[in-house]
Amino acid sequence: TARTIRVGLEERAYDILIGRNLLERAGQEIAARMPGARAAIITDANVAALHLATIEESLKAAGIQGTAIRVPAGEQSKSFPVLETVVDAILAARLERRDVVIALGGGVVGDLSGFAAGIVRRGMDFVQVPTTLLAQVDSSVGGKTGINTAHGKNLVGVFHQPKLVLADTGVLDTLPPREFRAGYAETVKYGLIDRPEFFAWLEANWQEVFAGGEAREHAIAEACRAKADVVARDERESGDRALLNLGHTFGHALEAATGYDSSRLVHGEGVAIGMALAHRFSARLNLASPDDYQRVEAHLRAVGLPTKLSDIPGGLPGADRLLEYIAQDKKVSRGALTFILTRGIGQSFIAKDVPASEVLAFLEDSL
Ligand code: NAD
Ligand code: ZN
Structure with a gap:
Protein backbone atom coordinates (compact mmCIF):
# COMPACT_ATOMS: atom_id res chain seq x y z
CA THR A 1 0.00 0.00 0.00
CA ALA A 2 1.23 3.44 -0.94
CA ARG A 3 1.42 6.56 1.18
CA THR A 4 -0.73 9.42 -0.09
CA ILE A 5 0.04 13.08 0.42
CA ARG A 6 -2.55 15.61 -0.64
CA VAL A 7 -1.01 18.92 -1.69
CA GLY A 8 -2.18 22.20 -3.20
CA LEU A 9 -5.34 24.14 -2.60
CA GLU A 10 -8.99 23.39 -3.40
CA GLU A 11 -9.65 22.59 -7.05
CA ARG A 12 -5.93 22.50 -7.76
CA ALA A 13 -5.21 19.99 -4.99
CA TYR A 14 -3.62 16.74 -6.11
CA ASP A 15 -2.29 13.50 -4.67
CA ILE A 16 1.31 12.37 -4.44
CA LEU A 17 1.38 8.58 -4.10
CA ILE A 18 4.60 7.07 -2.78
CA GLY A 19 5.33 3.35 -2.72
CA ARG A 20 6.61 0.32 -4.56
CA ASN A 21 4.98 -1.04 -7.73
CA LEU A 22 3.08 2.14 -8.52
CA LEU A 23 3.97 1.86 -12.22
CA GLU A 24 1.81 -1.25 -12.30
CA ARG A 25 -1.06 0.78 -10.82
CA ALA A 26 -0.61 3.90 -12.95
CA GLY A 27 -3.49 3.01 -15.29
CA GLN A 28 -6.08 2.54 -12.56
CA GLU A 29 -4.95 5.62 -10.61
CA ILE A 30 -5.16 7.79 -13.73
CA ALA A 31 -8.46 6.30 -14.92
CA ALA A 32 -9.99 6.96 -11.49
CA ARG A 33 -9.05 10.63 -11.56
CA MET A 34 -9.28 11.41 -15.27
CA PRO A 35 -12.00 9.19 -16.70
CA GLY A 36 -11.93 8.82 -20.47
CA ALA A 37 -8.57 10.52 -20.91
CA ARG A 38 -6.08 9.31 -23.48
CA ALA A 39 -2.37 9.65 -22.76
CA ALA A 40 0.98 10.67 -24.18
CA ILE A 41 3.85 9.14 -22.21
CA ILE A 42 7.01 11.20 -22.52
CA THR A 43 10.20 9.46 -21.50
CA ASP A 44 13.91 9.33 -22.24
CA ALA A 45 15.84 6.52 -23.88
CA ASN A 46 17.31 5.14 -20.62
CA VAL A 47 14.01 5.06 -18.76
CA ALA A 48 12.14 3.70 -21.78
CA ALA A 49 14.43 0.67 -21.87
CA LEU A 50 13.83 -0.07 -18.17
CA HIS A 51 10.30 1.00 -17.25
CA LEU A 52 8.16 2.05 -20.23
CA ALA A 53 6.66 -1.38 -20.90
CA THR A 54 5.36 -1.64 -17.32
CA ILE A 55 3.41 1.60 -17.47
CA GLU A 56 2.18 0.92 -21.02
CA GLU A 57 0.72 -2.41 -19.90
CA SER A 58 -0.89 -0.78 -16.91
CA LEU A 59 -2.54 1.91 -19.04
CA LYS A 60 -3.74 -0.68 -21.51
CA ALA A 61 -5.24 -2.81 -18.74
CA ALA A 62 -7.15 0.27 -17.53
CA GLY A 63 -8.45 0.97 -21.03
CA ILE A 64 -6.31 4.07 -21.55
CA GLN A 65 -4.97 4.59 -25.06
CA GLY A 66 -1.33 5.66 -24.78
CA THR A 67 1.27 7.01 -27.21
CA ALA A 68 4.94 6.87 -26.18
CA ILE A 69 7.16 9.84 -27.08
CA ARG A 70 10.90 9.28 -26.59
CA VAL A 71 13.47 12.05 -26.17
CA PRO A 72 17.25 11.68 -25.79
CA ALA A 73 18.46 11.29 -22.19
CA GLY A 74 20.22 14.28 -20.68
CA GLU A 75 19.91 17.97 -19.96
CA GLN A 76 20.21 18.81 -23.69
CA SER A 77 16.61 17.70 -24.09
CA LYS A 78 15.43 20.75 -22.15
CA SER A 79 15.61 22.78 -25.37
CA PHE A 80 13.36 24.46 -27.92
CA PRO A 81 14.08 21.86 -30.65
CA VAL A 82 13.15 18.92 -28.40
CA LEU A 83 10.13 20.81 -27.02
CA GLU A 84 8.93 21.27 -30.58
CA THR A 85 9.18 17.56 -31.37
CA VAL A 86 7.26 16.74 -28.18
CA VAL A 87 4.52 19.29 -28.86
CA ASP A 88 4.21 18.03 -32.44
CA ALA A 89 3.97 14.43 -31.29
CA ILE A 90 1.21 15.27 -28.77
CA LEU A 91 -0.76 17.08 -31.47
CA ALA A 92 -0.11 14.33 -34.01
CA ALA A 93 -1.65 11.87 -31.54
CA ARG A 94 -4.73 14.17 -31.60
CA LEU A 95 -4.79 14.63 -27.85
CA GLU A 96 -7.12 17.27 -26.43
CA ARG A 97 -7.02 19.44 -23.34
CA ARG A 98 -8.64 16.86 -21.04
CA ASP A 99 -6.29 14.14 -22.25
CA VAL A 100 -3.17 13.64 -20.22
CA VAL A 101 0.56 14.13 -20.64
CA ILE A 102 2.51 11.65 -18.50
CA ALA A 103 6.14 12.44 -17.66
CA LEU A 104 8.01 9.16 -17.06
CA GLY A 105 11.57 10.04 -16.10
CA GLY A 106 13.84 12.30 -14.11
CA GLY A 107 13.73 16.05 -13.72
CA VAL A 108 14.67 16.61 -17.35
CA VAL A 109 11.67 14.71 -18.68
CA GLY A 110 9.44 16.22 -15.97
CA ASP A 111 10.41 19.83 -16.72
CA LEU A 112 10.17 19.35 -20.49
CA SER A 113 6.88 17.43 -20.43
CA GLY A 114 5.30 19.74 -17.88
CA PHE A 115 6.10 22.70 -20.08
CA ALA A 116 4.68 20.95 -23.15
CA ALA A 117 1.54 20.05 -21.16
CA GLY A 118 1.29 23.64 -19.97
CA ILE A 119 1.28 25.15 -23.45
CA VAL A 120 -0.40 22.63 -25.77
CA ARG A 121 -4.04 23.72 -26.13
CA ARG A 122 -3.29 26.30 -23.39
CA GLY A 123 -2.82 23.66 -20.77
CA MET A 124 -3.39 19.90 -20.79
CA ASP A 125 -3.74 17.63 -17.80
CA PHE A 126 -0.39 16.45 -16.54
CA VAL A 127 0.79 13.48 -14.48
CA GLN A 128 4.30 13.14 -13.09
CA VAL A 129 5.86 9.70 -12.77
CA PRO A 130 9.29 10.68 -11.43
CA THR A 131 11.96 7.98 -11.78
CA THR A 132 14.98 9.62 -10.10
CA LEU A 133 15.26 10.38 -6.40
CA LEU A 134 15.83 14.03 -7.30
CA ALA A 135 12.60 14.11 -9.27
CA GLN A 136 10.66 12.30 -6.51
CA VAL A 137 11.77 14.66 -3.74
CA ASP A 138 12.11 17.88 -5.69
CA SER A 139 11.30 18.54 -9.34
CA SER A 140 7.96 16.68 -9.52
CA VAL A 141 6.51 18.79 -6.68
CA GLY A 142 5.84 22.51 -6.94
CA GLY A 143 4.71 23.08 -10.51
CA LYS A 144 7.81 24.67 -12.04
CA THR A 145 8.37 23.50 -15.61
CA GLY A 146 10.62 24.69 -18.39
CA ILE A 147 13.62 24.46 -20.65
CA ASN A 148 17.09 25.99 -20.95
CA THR A 149 18.29 28.62 -23.43
CA ALA A 150 21.68 29.97 -24.48
CA HIS A 151 21.15 32.63 -21.79
CA GLY A 152 20.93 30.15 -18.97
CA LYS A 153 19.09 27.24 -17.38
CA ASN A 154 15.32 27.17 -16.76
CA LEU A 155 14.75 30.64 -18.24
CA VAL A 156 11.70 29.72 -20.30
CA GLY A 157 8.77 27.89 -18.78
CA VAL A 158 5.43 28.05 -17.00
CA PHE A 159 3.98 27.15 -13.64
CA HIS A 160 1.81 24.12 -14.34
CA GLN A 161 0.70 21.89 -11.48
CA PRO A 162 0.23 18.15 -12.06
CA LYS A 163 -3.06 16.36 -11.49
CA LEU A 164 -1.24 13.44 -9.86
CA VAL A 165 2.28 12.39 -8.92
CA LEU A 166 3.18 8.69 -8.78
CA ALA A 167 6.52 8.18 -7.03
CA ASP A 168 7.35 4.48 -7.43
CA THR A 169 10.20 3.96 -4.97
CA GLY A 170 11.10 0.64 -6.60
CA VAL A 171 12.14 2.24 -9.90
CA LEU A 172 14.98 3.90 -7.99
CA ASP A 173 16.62 0.46 -7.72
CA THR A 174 17.83 0.84 -11.32
CA LEU A 175 19.22 4.33 -10.75
CA PRO A 176 23.04 4.64 -10.92
CA PRO A 177 24.32 5.06 -7.31
P1 NAD B 1 17.71 13.41 -15.39
O1 NAD B 1 16.28 13.56 -15.68
O2 NAD B 1 18.67 13.78 -16.46
O3 NAD B 1 18.01 11.92 -14.93
C1 NAD B 1 19.34 11.54 -14.61
C2 NAD B 1 19.75 10.30 -15.39
O4 NAD B 1 19.13 9.14 -14.85
C3 NAD B 1 19.36 10.33 -16.87
O5 NAD B 1 20.40 9.77 -17.62
C4 NAD B 1 18.14 9.41 -16.91
O6 NAD B 1 17.97 8.82 -18.18
C5 NAD B 1 18.48 8.40 -15.87
N1 NAD B 1 17.35 7.74 -15.22
C6 NAD B 1 16.19 8.31 -14.82
N2 NAD B 1 15.46 7.43 -14.12
C7 NAD B 1 16.16 6.28 -14.08
C8 NAD B 1 15.95 5.00 -13.49
N3 NAD B 1 14.86 4.76 -12.74
N4 NAD B 1 16.87 4.05 -13.67
C9 NAD B 1 18.01 4.30 -14.38
N5 NAD B 1 18.29 5.49 -14.94
C10 NAD B 1 17.37 6.47 -14.79
O7 NAD B 1 18.16 14.28 -14.11
P2 NAD B 1 17.47 14.56 -12.71
O8 NAD B 1 18.59 14.67 -11.77
O9 NAD B 1 16.35 13.65 -12.41
O10 NAD B 1 16.82 16.00 -12.93
C11 NAD B 1 17.61 17.12 -13.21
C12 NAD B 1 16.75 18.20 -13.81
O11 NAD B 1 15.72 18.55 -12.90
C13 NAD B 1 17.49 19.49 -14.13
O12 NAD B 1 17.19 19.86 -15.45
C14 NAD B 1 16.92 20.49 -13.16
O13 NAD B 1 16.90 21.80 -13.69
C15 NAD B 1 15.55 19.96 -12.93
N6 NAD B 1 14.93 20.39 -11.68
C16 NAD B 1 13.70 20.95 -11.72
C17 NAD B 1 13.07 21.35 -10.56
C18 NAD B 1 11.68 21.91 -10.61
O14 NAD B 1 11.20 22.41 -9.58
N7 NAD B 1 11.01 21.84 -11.73
C19 NAD B 1 13.70 21.18 -9.32
C20 NAD B 1 14.96 20.60 -9.31
C21 NAD B 1 15.57 20.20 -10.49
ZN1 ZN C 1 18.55 21.42 -6.65
Whole structure:
Protein backbone atom coordinates (compact mmCIF):
# COMPACT_ATOMS: atom_id res chain seq x y z
CA THR A 1 0.00 0.00 0.00
CA ALA A 2 1.23 3.44 -0.94
CA ARG A 3 1.42 6.56 1.18
CA THR A 4 -0.73 9.42 -0.09
CA ILE A 5 0.04 13.08 0.42
CA ARG A 6 -2.55 15.61 -0.64
CA VAL A 7 -1.01 18.92 -1.69
CA GLY A 8 -2.18 22.20 -3.20
CA LEU A 9 -5.34 24.14 -2.60
CA GLU A 10 -8.99 23.39 -3.40
CA GLU A 11 -9.65 22.59 -7.05
CA ARG A 12 -5.93 22.50 -7.76
CA ALA A 13 -5.21 19.99 -4.99
CA TYR A 14 -3.62 16.74 -6.11
CA ASP A 15 -2.29 13.50 -4.67
CA ILE A 16 1.31 12.37 -4.44
CA LEU A 17 1.38 8.58 -4.10
CA ILE A 18 4.60 7.07 -2.78
CA GLY A 19 5.33 3.35 -2.72
CA ARG A 20 6.61 0.32 -4.56
CA ASN A 21 4.98 -1.04 -7.73
CA LEU A 22 3.08 2.14 -8.52
CA LEU A 23 3.97 1.86 -12.22
CA GLU A 24 1.81 -1.25 -12.30
CA ARG A 25 -1.06 0.78 -10.82
CA ALA A 26 -0.61 3.90 -12.95
CA GLY A 27 -3.49 3.01 -15.29
CA GLN A 28 -6.08 2.54 -12.56
CA GLU A 29 -4.95 5.62 -10.61
CA ILE A 30 -5.16 7.79 -13.73
CA ALA A 31 -8.46 6.30 -14.92
CA ALA A 32 -9.99 6.96 -11.49
CA ARG A 33 -9.05 10.63 -11.56
CA MET A 34 -9.28 11.41 -15.27
CA PRO A 35 -12.00 9.19 -16.70
CA GLY A 36 -11.93 8.82 -20.47
CA ALA A 37 -8.57 10.52 -20.91
CA ARG A 38 -6.08 9.31 -23.48
CA ALA A 39 -2.37 9.65 -22.76
CA ALA A 40 0.98 10.67 -24.18
CA ILE A 41 3.85 9.14 -22.21
CA ILE A 42 7.01 11.20 -22.52
CA THR A 43 10.20 9.46 -21.50
CA ASP A 44 13.91 9.33 -22.24
CA ALA A 45 15.84 6.52 -23.88
CA ASN A 46 17.31 5.14 -20.62
CA VAL A 47 14.01 5.06 -18.76
CA ALA A 48 12.14 3.70 -21.78
CA ALA A 49 14.43 0.67 -21.87
CA LEU A 50 13.83 -0.07 -18.17
CA HIS A 51 10.30 1.00 -17.25
CA LEU A 52 8.16 2.05 -20.23
CA ALA A 53 6.66 -1.38 -20.90
CA THR A 54 5.36 -1.64 -17.32
CA ILE A 55 3.41 1.60 -17.47
CA GLU A 56 2.18 0.92 -21.02
CA GLU A 57 0.72 -2.41 -19.90
CA SER A 58 -0.89 -0.78 -16.91
CA LEU A 59 -2.54 1.91 -19.04
CA LYS A 60 -3.74 -0.68 -21.51
CA ALA A 61 -5.24 -2.81 -18.74
CA ALA A 62 -7.15 0.27 -17.53
CA GLY A 63 -8.45 0.97 -21.03
CA ILE A 64 -6.31 4.07 -21.55
CA GLN A 65 -4.97 4.59 -25.06
CA GLY A 66 -1.33 5.66 -24.78
CA THR A 67 1.27 7.01 -27.21
CA ALA A 68 4.94 6.87 -26.18
CA ILE A 69 7.16 9.84 -27.08
CA ARG A 70 10.90 9.28 -26.59
CA VAL A 71 13.47 12.05 -26.17
CA PRO A 72 17.25 11.68 -25.79
CA ALA A 73 18.46 11.29 -22.19
CA GLY A 74 20.22 14.28 -20.68
CA GLU A 75 19.91 17.97 -19.96
CA GLN A 76 20.21 18.81 -23.69
CA SER A 77 16.61 17.70 -24.09
CA LYS A 78 15.43 20.75 -22.15
CA SER A 79 15.61 22.78 -25.37
CA PHE A 80 13.36 24.46 -27.92
CA PRO A 81 14.08 21.86 -30.65
CA VAL A 82 13.15 18.92 -28.40
CA LEU A 83 10.13 20.81 -27.02
CA GLU A 84 8.93 21.27 -30.58
CA THR A 85 9.18 17.56 -31.37
CA VAL A 86 7.26 16.74 -28.18
CA VAL A 87 4.52 19.29 -28.86
CA ASP A 88 4.21 18.03 -32.44
CA ALA A 89 3.97 14.43 -31.29
CA ILE A 90 1.21 15.27 -28.77
CA LEU A 91 -0.76 17.08 -31.47
CA ALA A 92 -0.11 14.33 -34.01
CA ALA A 93 -1.65 11.87 -31.54
CA ARG A 94 -4.73 14.17 -31.60
CA LEU A 95 -4.79 14.63 -27.85
CA GLU A 96 -7.12 17.27 -26.43
CA ARG A 97 -7.02 19.44 -23.34
CA ARG A 98 -8.64 16.86 -21.04
CA ASP A 99 -6.29 14.14 -22.25
CA VAL A 100 -3.17 13.64 -20.22
CA VAL A 101 0.56 14.13 -20.64
CA ILE A 102 2.51 11.65 -18.50
CA ALA A 103 6.14 12.44 -17.66
CA LEU A 104 8.01 9.16 -17.06
CA GLY A 105 11.57 10.04 -16.10
CA GLY A 106 13.84 12.30 -14.11
CA GLY A 107 13.73 16.05 -13.72
CA VAL A 108 14.67 16.61 -17.35
CA VAL A 109 11.67 14.71 -18.68
CA GLY A 110 9.44 16.22 -15.97
CA ASP A 111 10.41 19.83 -16.72
CA LEU A 112 10.17 19.35 -20.49
CA SER A 113 6.88 17.43 -20.43
CA GLY A 114 5.30 19.74 -17.88
CA PHE A 115 6.10 22.70 -20.08
CA ALA A 116 4.68 20.95 -23.15
CA ALA A 117 1.54 20.05 -21.16
CA GLY A 118 1.29 23.64 -19.97
CA ILE A 119 1.28 25.15 -23.45
CA VAL A 120 -0.40 22.63 -25.77
CA ARG A 121 -4.04 23.72 -26.13
CA ARG A 122 -3.29 26.30 -23.39
CA GLY A 123 -2.82 23.66 -20.77
CA MET A 124 -3.39 19.90 -20.79
CA ASP A 125 -3.74 17.63 -17.80
CA PHE A 126 -0.39 16.45 -16.54
CA VAL A 127 0.79 13.48 -14.48
CA GLN A 128 4.30 13.14 -13.09
CA VAL A 129 5.86 9.70 -12.77
CA PRO A 130 9.29 10.68 -11.43
CA THR A 131 11.96 7.98 -11.78
CA THR A 132 14.98 9.62 -10.10
CA LEU A 133 15.26 10.38 -6.40
CA LEU A 134 15.83 14.03 -7.30
CA ALA A 135 12.60 14.11 -9.27
CA GLN A 136 10.66 12.30 -6.51
CA VAL A 137 11.77 14.66 -3.74
CA ASP A 138 12.11 17.88 -5.69
CA SER A 139 11.30 18.54 -9.34
CA SER A 140 7.96 16.68 -9.52
CA VAL A 141 6.51 18.79 -6.68
CA GLY A 142 5.84 22.51 -6.94
CA GLY A 143 4.71 23.08 -10.51
CA LYS A 144 7.81 24.67 -12.04
CA THR A 145 8.37 23.50 -15.61
CA GLY A 146 10.62 24.69 -18.39
CA ILE A 147 13.62 24.46 -20.65
CA ASN A 148 17.09 25.99 -20.95
CA THR A 149 18.29 28.62 -23.43
CA ALA A 150 21.68 29.97 -24.48
CA HIS A 151 21.15 32.63 -21.79
CA GLY A 152 20.93 30.15 -18.97
CA LYS A 153 19.09 27.24 -17.38
CA ASN A 154 15.32 27.17 -16.76
CA LEU A 155 14.75 30.64 -18.24
CA VAL A 156 11.70 29.72 -20.30
CA GLY A 157 8.77 27.89 -18.78
CA VAL A 158 5.43 28.05 -17.00
CA PHE A 159 3.98 27.15 -13.64
CA HIS A 160 1.81 24.12 -14.34
CA GLN A 161 0.70 21.89 -11.48
CA PRO A 162 0.23 18.15 -12.06
CA LYS A 163 -3.06 16.36 -11.49
CA LEU A 164 -1.24 13.44 -9.86
CA VAL A 165 2.28 12.39 -8.92
CA LEU A 166 3.18 8.69 -8.78
CA ALA A 167 6.52 8.18 -7.03
CA ASP A 168 7.35 4.48 -7.43
CA THR A 169 10.20 3.96 -4.97
CA GLY A 170 11.10 0.64 -6.60
CA VAL A 171 12.14 2.24 -9.90
CA LEU A 172 14.98 3.90 -7.99
CA ASP A 173 16.62 0.46 -7.72
CA THR A 174 17.83 0.84 -11.32
CA LEU A 175 19.22 4.33 -10.75
CA PRO A 176 23.04 4.64 -10.92
CA PRO A 177 24.32 5.06 -7.31
CA ARG A 178 25.80 8.44 -8.09
CA GLU A 179 22.38 9.72 -9.24
CA PHE A 180 20.78 8.31 -6.09
CA ARG A 181 23.30 10.14 -3.90
CA ALA A 182 22.71 13.37 -5.82
CA GLY A 183 18.98 13.13 -5.10
CA TYR A 184 19.77 12.29 -1.50
CA ALA A 185 21.55 15.64 -1.14
CA GLU A 186 18.27 17.39 -2.00
CA THR A 187 16.50 15.19 0.58
CA VAL A 188 18.94 16.24 3.30
CA LYS A 189 18.29 19.84 2.28
CA TYR A 190 14.75 19.79 3.71
CA GLY A 191 16.07 18.71 7.11
CA LEU A 192 18.62 21.50 7.04
CA ILE A 193 16.08 24.14 6.01
CA ASP A 194 13.57 23.75 8.83
CA ARG A 195 13.21 20.10 9.94
CA PRO A 196 16.01 19.29 12.37
CA GLU A 197 14.27 16.11 13.51
CA PHE A 198 14.17 14.89 9.90
CA PHE A 199 17.91 15.53 9.57
CA ALA A 200 18.53 13.53 12.75
CA TRP A 201 16.31 10.75 11.41
CA LEU A 202 18.34 10.66 8.18
CA GLU A 203 21.58 10.47 10.15
CA ALA A 204 20.22 7.37 11.87
CA ASN A 205 18.39 5.74 8.95
CA TRP A 206 20.20 6.67 5.73
CA GLN A 207 21.42 3.13 5.09
CA GLU A 208 17.83 1.89 4.97
CA VAL A 209 16.89 4.78 2.67
CA PHE A 210 19.60 3.66 0.25
CA ALA A 211 18.60 0.00 0.62
CA GLY A 212 14.91 0.64 -0.21
CA GLY A 213 11.78 -0.35 1.67
CA GLU A 214 9.85 1.54 4.32
CA ALA A 215 12.58 4.01 5.25
CA ARG A 216 12.96 5.13 1.64
CA GLU A 217 9.22 5.74 1.39
CA HIS A 218 9.23 7.68 4.64
CA ALA A 219 12.13 9.88 3.52
CA ILE A 220 10.51 10.67 0.17
CA ALA A 221 7.16 11.40 1.83
CA GLU A 222 8.81 13.77 4.34
CA ALA A 223 10.67 15.52 1.54
CA CYS A 224 7.52 15.94 -0.56
CA ARG A 225 5.64 17.32 2.44
CA ALA A 226 8.46 19.71 3.19
CA LYS A 227 8.59 21.00 -0.37
CA ALA A 228 4.81 21.21 -0.68
CA ASP A 229 4.66 23.22 2.57
CA VAL A 230 7.12 25.78 1.29
CA VAL A 231 5.42 25.98 -2.11
CA ALA A 232 1.99 26.39 -0.49
CA ARG A 233 3.32 29.40 1.40
CA ASP A 234 4.91 30.95 -1.68
CA GLU A 235 4.17 29.32 -5.04
CA ARG A 236 5.79 32.00 -7.19
CA GLU A 237 8.93 32.56 -5.15
CA SER A 238 8.37 36.06 -3.84
CA GLY A 239 9.68 35.08 -0.41
CA ASP A 240 10.00 31.81 1.48
CA ARG A 241 10.35 29.57 -1.57
CA ALA A 242 13.89 30.92 -1.86
CA LEU A 243 14.76 28.76 1.17
CA LEU A 244 14.71 25.81 -1.24
CA ASN A 245 17.86 27.36 -2.71
CA LEU A 246 19.89 26.35 0.35
CA GLY A 247 23.24 25.20 -1.02
CA HIS A 248 22.29 26.30 -4.53
CA THR A 249 24.03 29.68 -4.76
CA PHE A 250 27.40 28.02 -4.22
CA GLY A 251 26.21 24.88 -6.03
CA HIS A 252 25.14 26.65 -9.23
CA ALA A 253 28.41 28.61 -9.28
CA LEU A 254 30.35 25.33 -9.04
CA GLU A 255 28.29 23.74 -11.82
CA ALA A 256 29.03 26.76 -14.03
CA ALA A 257 32.72 26.79 -13.05
CA THR A 258 33.03 23.13 -14.07
CA GLY A 259 31.30 23.79 -17.40
CA TYR A 260 28.25 21.68 -16.46
CA ASP A 261 30.47 18.66 -17.04
CA SER A 262 28.60 15.88 -15.26
CA SER A 263 31.70 13.68 -15.20
CA ARG A 264 33.14 16.25 -12.75
CA LEU A 265 30.07 17.42 -10.86
CA VAL A 266 26.36 16.64 -11.01
CA HIS A 267 23.79 19.08 -9.62
CA GLY A 268 23.17 17.24 -6.35
CA GLU A 269 26.90 17.05 -5.66
CA GLY A 270 27.15 20.80 -6.19
CA VAL A 271 24.27 21.21 -3.75
CA ALA A 272 26.00 18.97 -1.19
CA ILE A 273 29.17 21.08 -1.36
CA GLY A 274 27.02 24.21 -1.37
CA MET A 275 25.14 23.17 1.78
CA ALA A 276 28.39 22.33 3.54
CA LEU A 277 29.81 25.72 2.53
CA ALA A 278 26.63 27.57 3.60
CA HIS A 279 26.97 26.00 7.05
CA ARG A 280 30.70 26.74 7.28
CA PHE A 281 30.13 30.30 6.09
CA SER A 282 27.38 30.76 8.71
CA ALA A 283 29.78 29.60 11.43
CA ARG A 284 32.44 31.99 10.13
CA LEU A 285 29.92 34.84 10.36
CA ASN A 286 29.21 33.74 13.97
CA LEU A 287 25.62 32.88 13.10
CA ALA A 288 25.95 29.18 13.92
CA SER A 289 28.17 26.87 15.93
CA PRO A 290 31.00 24.95 14.17
CA ASP A 291 29.41 21.79 15.60
CA ASP A 292 26.61 22.22 13.08
CA TYR A 293 28.77 22.29 9.96
CA GLN A 294 30.80 19.40 11.29
CA ARG A 295 27.62 17.37 11.70
CA VAL A 296 26.40 18.29 8.21
CA GLU A 297 29.72 17.43 6.59
CA ALA A 298 30.01 14.17 8.52
CA HIS A 299 26.61 13.03 7.30
CA LEU A 300 27.14 14.01 3.67
CA ARG A 301 30.54 12.28 3.64
CA ALA A 302 29.07 9.17 5.27
CA VAL A 303 26.76 8.66 2.28
CA GLY A 304 29.56 9.37 -0.20
CA LEU A 305 28.75 12.96 -1.15
CA PRO A 306 31.43 15.64 -1.59
CA THR A 307 31.56 18.56 0.86
CA LYS A 308 34.69 20.50 -0.11
CA LEU A 309 35.84 22.47 -3.13
CA SER A 310 38.88 20.19 -3.28
CA ASP A 311 36.56 17.19 -3.73
CA ILE A 312 35.83 18.35 -7.29
CA PRO A 313 38.19 16.68 -9.76
CA GLY A 314 40.05 18.74 -12.34
CA GLY A 315 40.67 21.92 -10.32
CA LEU A 316 38.66 25.12 -9.96
CA PRO A 317 39.25 28.71 -11.01
CA GLY A 318 40.31 31.21 -8.33
CA ALA A 319 38.09 32.81 -5.70
CA ASP A 320 37.57 35.97 -7.80
CA ARG A 321 36.23 33.96 -10.70
CA LEU A 322 34.00 31.87 -8.42
CA LEU A 323 32.56 35.05 -6.96
CA GLU A 324 31.74 36.23 -10.49
CA TYR A 325 29.83 33.00 -11.08
CA ILE A 326 27.97 33.58 -7.81
CA ALA A 327 27.14 37.18 -8.71
CA GLN A 328 25.73 36.04 -12.07
CA ASP A 329 23.34 33.74 -10.33
CA LYS A 330 19.75 34.84 -10.85
CA LYS A 331 19.13 35.00 -7.09
CA VAL A 332 21.39 38.05 -6.88
CA SER A 333 19.35 41.23 -6.89
CA ARG A 334 20.61 44.79 -7.31
CA GLY A 335 24.27 44.01 -6.62
CA ALA A 336 23.57 42.63 -3.13
CA LEU A 337 24.42 38.98 -2.59
CA THR A 338 21.56 36.92 -1.26
CA PHE A 339 22.43 33.66 0.47
CA ILE A 340 20.53 31.08 2.42
CA LEU A 341 22.42 30.98 5.70
CA THR A 342 21.69 29.22 8.96
CA ARG A 343 21.58 29.70 12.71
CA GLY A 344 21.94 25.95 13.16
CA ILE A 345 20.61 22.68 11.77
CA GLY A 346 17.04 23.24 10.61
CA GLN A 347 17.27 27.00 11.14
CA SER A 348 18.00 28.34 7.68
CA PHE A 349 17.02 31.85 6.69
CA ILE A 350 17.26 34.20 3.73
CA ALA A 351 20.18 36.61 4.21
CA LYS A 352 20.05 39.62 1.92
CA ASP A 353 22.97 42.02 1.49
CA VAL A 354 25.74 39.60 2.35
CA PRO A 355 28.93 41.61 1.64
CA ALA A 356 30.79 40.30 -1.41
CA SER A 357 34.08 40.91 0.43
CA GLU A 358 33.08 38.35 3.10
CA VAL A 359 32.18 35.81 0.44
CA LEU A 360 35.46 36.38 -1.37
CA ALA A 361 37.54 35.96 1.79
CA PHE A 362 35.63 32.81 2.66
CA LEU A 363 36.18 31.33 -0.82
CA GLU A 364 39.89 32.15 -0.68
CA ASP A 365 40.18 30.25 2.59
CA SER A 366 38.08 27.35 1.26
CA LEU A 367 39.99 26.73 -1.96
P1 NAD B 1 17.71 13.41 -15.39
O1 NAD B 1 16.28 13.56 -15.68
O2 NAD B 1 18.67 13.78 -16.46
O3 NAD B 1 18.01 11.92 -14.93
C1 NAD B 1 19.34 11.54 -14.61
C2 NAD B 1 19.75 10.30 -15.39
O4 NAD B 1 19.13 9.14 -14.85
C3 NAD B 1 19.36 10.33 -16.87
O5 NAD B 1 20.40 9.77 -17.62
C4 NAD B 1 18.14 9.41 -16.91
O6 NAD B 1 17.97 8.82 -18.18
C5 NAD B 1 18.48 8.40 -15.87
N1 NAD B 1 17.35 7.74 -15.22
C6 NAD B 1 16.19 8.31 -14.82
N2 NAD B 1 15.46 7.43 -14.12
C7 NAD B 1 16.16 6.28 -14.08
C8 NAD B 1 15.95 5.00 -13.49
N3 NAD B 1 14.86 4.76 -12.74
N4 NAD B 1 16.87 4.05 -13.67
C9 NAD B 1 18.01 4.30 -14.38
N5 NAD B 1 18.29 5.49 -14.94
C10 NAD B 1 17.37 6.47 -14.79
O7 NAD B 1 18.16 14.28 -14.11
P2 NAD B 1 17.47 14.56 -12.71
O8 NAD B 1 18.59 14.67 -11.77
O9 NAD B 1 16.35 13.65 -12.41
O10 NAD B 1 16.82 16.00 -12.93
C11 NAD B 1 17.61 17.12 -13.21
C12 NAD B 1 16.75 18.20 -13.81
O11 NAD B 1 15.72 18.55 -12.90
C13 NAD B 1 17.49 19.49 -14.13
O12 NAD B 1 17.19 19.86 -15.45
C14 NAD B 1 16.92 20.49 -13.16
O13 NAD B 1 16.90 21.80 -13.69
C15 NAD B 1 15.55 19.96 -12.93
N6 NAD B 1 14.93 20.39 -11.68
C16 NAD B 1 13.70 20.95 -11.72
C17 NAD B 1 13.07 21.35 -10.56
C18 NAD B 1 11.68 21.91 -10.61
O14 NAD B 1 11.20 22.41 -9.58
N7 NAD B 1 11.01 21.84 -11.73
C19 NAD B 1 13.70 21.18 -9.32
C20 NAD B 1 14.96 20.60 -9.31
C21 NAD B 1 15.57 20.20 -10.49
ZN1 ZN C 1 18.55 21.42 -6.65
